Amino acid sequence: MAVEMGGGTLSEIHQSAKKLLMRSRGGLERLESLEYMTSTAVDSPELSYSVKRDIAQIQSLCVEMDRLWRSVANKSERDLWKRKVEQIAEEAESLKQSLDKYFVRNQRRVTEAKERAELLGRANGESAHVLRIFDEEAQAMQSVRNSSRLLEEASATGEAILFKYSEQRERLKRAQRKALDVLNTVGLSNSVLKLIERRHRVDKWIKYAGMALTLFVVFVFWRWTR
Known part of the structure; x- marks a missing residue:
């Protein structure tokens, strides 16, 4: 069906x-x-x-x-x-x-x-x-290393300058002694000797001023690189 x-x-x-x-x-x-x-x-x-x-x-x-x-x-x-x-x-x-x-x-x-x-x-x-x-820290550490290196270089430069001044000072002393010996030998007047001594004192102040200026420059450079 x-x-x-x-x-x-x-x-x-x-x-x-x-x-x-x-x-x-x-x-x-x-x-x-x-x-x-x-x-x-x-x-x-x-x-x-x-x-x-x-x-x-x-x-x-x-x-x-x-x-x-x-x-x-x-x-x-x-x-x-x-x-x-x-x-x-x-x-x-x-x-x-x-x-x-x-x-x-x-x-x-x-x-x-x-x-x-x-x-x-x-x-x-x-x-x-x-x-x-990490990158920022690495950059900061590199900056510190660079500053330390620059400071060491500046310190070494200052020491070299001071050493040169010391050598010049010794040479000046030796030259002064020789000059006094020569002057005493030739019998120059006391006024000439006093003039030489004044010139020697002026040279000494110039030398000390130069040393102080060098130390000041090194200190400023160190502060600037920190």
Whole structure:
């Protein structure tokens, strides 16, 4: 007995529902294969939408078949169609639950991927900040080393200058003694000797002033390079 209703006979509707079940099952298997091929979120929007649409259509057909099998006159045939329709409905519900679980897993993976990206971004930012701190400290240490080197060079220059002044002082003393010996020998007057002594004192003050000026320059240079 072929019971008919707007969309066709019960048998035709049942065949359409079975075809949709096979197509939905195959689409869900392809989605799950894509899911397990990679640990990241992978989705095929067209395929998942197609599977969802087919399952919804199967459930609509089950509602229609549920009305149709109740119109079957023969009890044994009616019971048979009841079991067939219930089986289709159960399979459709199982596919729907599997698809819902797939959507939940995929959404969770999307969320985890976003969280990993945010954590990686923050980690990169903190690493860059630490590197900047190390770079600034390295620059400060290099500046201190440069200042210390310049100070040592300035100190060495000052010591060399003072050593030169000391040598000149000794040479001047020796020259003075020789000159006094010569003058005493030739019998120059006391006024000439006093003039030479005054000149010697002036030279000594000039020498001390030069030494003080050198020390002042070294001190200023040291303060400026700190």
